[in-house]
Amino acid sequence: MKYVVGLLLALACLQAQATEEQTVVLISIDGFRHDYIELHGAPNIAKIAEQGVRSEGLIPVYPSKTFPNHISIVTGQYPSNHGIVDNNFYDTERKQRYKMGDGVKDSTWLTTLPIWNLAEFQGVKAATFFWPESEARINGRTPSYYFNYSTPAPNRQRIDQIVEWLKLPEAARPRLVTGYFSIVDTMGHRFGPESHQVAKAVKHVDELIGELWQRIHDETEVPVNLILVSDHGMSQITAKDMIDVKELNIDEELFEIVNASTRLMIYPKEDVSADQIQQLEQRLKQKQGNFVIESEQQLAQLGVTDGPRKPAIVLGTTAPATFTTRPEEQRKDGGTHGFHSSRDMDGLFVAAGPAIQQGTQINRFSNIHIYPFMAKLLELELMTEIDGDAEVLTPIIR
Structure with a gap:
């Protein structure tokens, strides 16, 4: 009888969580190749994957570069549609060159509606602690909370700030939070994907992600769904x-x-x-x-x-x-990305939380499908045409 009562209480708790307004924390680990968990040892990320969903790989859009892919993840669009077609490119009509981050000074480079805009337009507060172009005033709007990009910002500070945002009173608390770490990509470029320097960077970020996941459970009372992604993988170059x-x-x-x-x-x-x-x-x-x-x-x-x-x-x-x-x-010699889609270019996708299936592995998929997935978790209505398909990741929502 005690077992039955306990089971009913657990089911009731799950049902309550499922009907509660969900929160999404999206973390990008730049340059984290799909196989780094095993290759370099990332036990905390592996544990989170066991508690939720992991894909065999995350297929980057073309070209497999940082800015086009980060913008595709948060817009559900191919680069030709969101406007940022490479880290650096030329526009023959404007007769201007774009370089990474120029959208902050002139947001007309971006022709899109990122997830933080979609949330804010529908009354859901958003916060970004770094994400390419997240401080740009796109469509006349920024996230409620954001930091101007600054590479020297300590990685642990980013974890502390995300937790602090999640502990804010309900009226002020963001339900969409993004974070970004660049160190794995930096080491991959300098030393190549299989180097001990990349292994050290992976372990460092893994510790931070493990700390974030633990603190979300220990210090916050909101139903948080953590989504870990990377924009691309890494190949050896000579x-x-x-x-x-x-x-x-x-x-x-x-x-x-x-x-x-x-x-x-x-x-x-x-x-x-x-x-x-x-x-x-x-x-x-x-x-x-x-x-x-x-x-x-x-x-x-x-x-x-x-x-x-x-x-x-x-x-x-x-x-x-x-x-x-x-x-x-x-x-x-070193490492780089930007090549056509291949297993070396595949990034990471791991998701866990009260709205996510447990202990599930799925096939590799394109990163354009993450945007409608996040919109569904946050109960947001899409307001523009996108290239992604909500049905791709619907089966992992419980």
Whole structure:
């Protein structure tokens, strides 16, 4: 009889939690490859995954770069639709270059509705402790609470602040919180994905995530669903395989060139004819070997649509090759991302909390589906067209 009563009480508690307004804490660990939990040892993240859901990988949008993917995660859109098509790019109509974070100074670079806007427009407070472009005044609005991006901000301070936000009185408390850690990506670039420096960074972030999860349970009384993601994985690159951009002999009087490391983007300047573009393309085709010219069909399949931010010619590489403008003596082995989707480029997805299924593993999926998933957890109505599909992650909601 005691067992039955206890079971009924537990079920009643679960039902109450399910009907309560849910809170979402979204944490990005930049550059955390899908297999780092086992490869480098992340026991706290592994434990959270056992208590909730883990995917076999999180497929980045093209290109697998930091800013396009972070914006896709919080908008459910491909880069061509949210506006940030690479970390750095050129716009032929504006005749301007975008570089990471320019949306803070001029939010018209972003043509989208991020999850914190969606929440605020529907009366749900949001807070961001770093997320690419989260302090930009998009659609005339910022999150209720945010920090201007500053790399030196101590990682533990971010955990402390997230917990403090969750402990605020109900009227002031955000139900959507984002956080961001860059150290794993930084070490991956410098030393390569399998280095001991990356292992050390993974362990550091794992300790912080474990502390956050424990403090959420010990110090807060709200139903928090923790979602851990990364924007991309990491591949090993080598100095000997780097391609010197200067040796391609592209006329910079006629073309804007943006070196994105794993791909080279070539934009025609004003008055450059279609014949001149075709002549350059034909000449570059003769040089193909350790790079290829991305076809229109291939780009379309990756969600790239026509517009002023789409290069006329895109040269792509595969690991361990990259483009460089550095002299040979300054080139170093290391790691990078931005390549076409592959297992090395797959990121992390782990979710746990009162609204999430327990002990579940799912197939790899595209990160554009996280936005409608979060909207569903927060009971928000979508207000714009998106590329993501809410049905992809609906089965993991309990």
